[in-house]
Amino acid sequence: MHPPTKPPIPYLLAYAFTLASRRAEEELRPHELTLRQYGLLTQLQLEPELTMSELARQLGVSRQSLHEMVGELERAGHLGRLPGSSGRTRRLALAPGTERLLARTRESLTRAEAGFLGDMSPPEIETLRELLQRLLAHATDDESWLAGM
Structure with a gap:
């Protein structure tokens, strides 16, 4: 009989992600945000000058997925587009009121975190x-x- 092996870290992280994201999504639902949308808004709040390519890379999503998320957040009134530094480009900007939404969602995610991390x-x-x-x-x-x- 073989001694028990330790589970691989990628497996542990993936399983923890499944459980943590389930709790987080439940807490974000009343705010009408997904965890990925929250991440996008938070990343823009932290680094407002990010390009779409940089934002996609940092969030670990394809440019197509990012464009879909941006469109959803624009339609919901959480994001807008402003002129970029070159005049020909556009950059994303948080819409008025989005920072307050992020503060409220952080409170919700703190509850999800506490439930997930237990004792x-x-x-x-x-x-x-x-x-x-x-x-x-x-x-x-x-x-x-x-x-x-």
């Missing part, structure tokens, strides 16, 4: 957060994940 201690939670931020900074080659550490 983990505050130091354990911060260690997990820091490890995930370091992992994402490395995997995406984007140091902005390390902000606030």
